[in-house]
Amino acid sequence: MSKELEHSFVTQLEENQNIVHKICRLYTNDADAHNDLFQEITIQLWKAFPKFRGDSKFSTWMYRVGLNTAITLYRKSKRRPDTHDFESVSFKITADEYDDTVEVQLRLMYDAVKQLNDIDKALVFLYLEDKNYREIADTLGITEVNARVKMNRIKEKLRTILNP
Amino acid sequence: MDQLELLKQNWKKREQEYPNLSYDQIYDMLFKKSTSIVKWIFIISVLELLFWSGLYFITPKDSFEVIEKLGMKTFMIVFNVIHYIIVLIFIYYFYKNYVSIKVTENTKTLMERILSTRRTVRYFVIYNVAAFATTLIVINYFYYTKSDVLMQALDETYGIVPDDPQFLTIFLISQIVVGVILILLLLLFYRLVYGILLRKLKKNYKELERIEM
Numbered sequence: 001m002s003k004e005l006e007h008s009f010v011t012q013l014e015e016n017q018n019i020v021h022k023i024c025r026l027y028t029n030d031a032d033a034h035n036d037l038f039q040e041i042t043i044q045l046w047k048a049f050p051k052f053r054g055d056s057k058f059s060t061w062m063y064r065v066g067l068n069t070a071i072t073l074y075r076k077s078k079r080r081p082d083t084h085d086f087e088s089v090s091f092k093i094t095a096d097e098y099d100d101t102v103e104v105q106l107r108l109m110y111d112a113v114k115q116l117n118d119i120d121k122a123l124v125f126l127y128l129e130d131k132n133y134r135e136i137a138d139t140l141g142i143t144e145v146n147a148r149v150k151m152n153r154i155k156e157k158l159r160t161i162l163n164p
Numbered sequence: 165m166d167q168l169e170l171l172k173q174n175w176k177k178r179e180q181e182y183p184n185l186s187y188d189q190i191y192d193m194l195f196k197k198s199t200s201i202v203k204w205i206f207i208i209s210v211l212e213l214l215f216w217s218g219l220y221f222i223t224p225k226d227s228f229e230v231i232e233k234l235g236m237k238t239f240m241i242v243f244n245v246i247h248y249i250i251v252l253i254f255i256y257y258f259y260k261n262y263v264s265i266k267v268t269e270n271t272k273t274l275m276e277r278i279l280s281t282r283r284t285v286r287y288f289v290i291y292n293v294a295a296f297a298t299t300l301i302v303i304n305y306f307y308y309t310k311s312d313v314l315m316q317a318l319d320e321t322y323g324i325v326p327d328d329p330q331f332l333t334i335f336l337i338s339q340i341v342v343g344v345i346l347i348l349l350l351l352l353f354y355r356l357v358y359g360i361l362l363r364k365l366k367k368n369y370k371e372l373e374r375i376e377m
Contacts, residue, residue, distance in 0.1 A: 072271065113171075117371055120371075141269075
């Protein structure tokens with residue numbers, strides 16, 4: 001692999017790393033697992049990078065590889081117990097900007113999303129990233145109509161989680 | 165759903181809360197080893213292909229002599245030629261499926277490709293177990309019908325003269341017991357290794373399929 005390729009890849013990933021962090025945060029529960037998944041996504045992106053044509057945006061391409069890695073390729077290491085400490089510490093928000101009620105609601109909603117299964121999480125994630133249903137459907141390999149129907153069902157599910 | 169919309173509105177603003185890795189930290193990751201299940205499936209599958217196609221070579225020479233004396237040489241040669249043609253076909257399909265696994269496909273296609281690669285190897289093993297069982301049955305049938313030739317062959321090859329009249333029964337039963345134990349061990353191996361590796365993938369694949377129903 002040439003140096004320019006490495007440089008071009010690392011620069012673009014560094015710029016867009018938030019996308020990967022968001023996926024890691026959604027699919028893991030502690031800092032170690034987060035870093036593990038980040039690394040695996042980086043490796044998968046890098047392996048696929050030579051075939052990245054640049055006909056789509058680097059960030060768009062990252063959604064697909066990132067989610068595929070989180071949902072399909074990544075295997076959580078058994079040695080680590082699931083802890084939620086990481087989440088509660090690092091999701092603390094620059095509190096003065098928002099009032100408490102909003103804060104609590106956001107927090108509850110995020111926790112509810114984390115309780116969804118892997119596929120539902122992916123749909124919600126893309127929705128939160130402001131992707132349209134066409135893009136969501138393309139990423140997951142389902143039809144646009146079904147993506148829409150599914151999203152409505154997930155909203156219903158989230159409502160049940162929040163108001164049991 | 166108001167709360168989800170609220171989260172969506174706040175989603176972008178929160179980006180600064182995520183860790184910020186430096187150029188060098190990301191660069192170092194390029195040289196780390198992948199722990200992806202595809203890599204594990206590939207390693208295990210290659211080992212399986214090697215194991216099953218290599219079994220022939222670890223069969224003791226003596227056994228071939230006994231087989232020859234029983235007049236089963238032609239049968240064994242034909243059987244082996246067919247066997248290796250089938251092995252090659254399986255390896256071809258395994259390779260073809262494996263290279264089609266691309267992380268840049270959509271999620272559903274990616275899962276299908278992984279599952280079909282796995283399926284090829286599973287059929288390969290099923291084929292081998294069936295072939296193994298068939299050989300065991302055919303050989304033992306020969307042993308049974310030509311027990312006098314077998315005794316003679318054993319005597320000439322191993323220098324043992326079994327004078328116990330129960331010998332043949334014990335001989336046949338122990339062959340069957342060993343065969344059954346091997347098959348059980350294999351099934352156990354399958355449950356453990358693939359159960360662990362593919363559980364999550366299968367669950368998620370079913371979930372995706374359910375959306376399309």
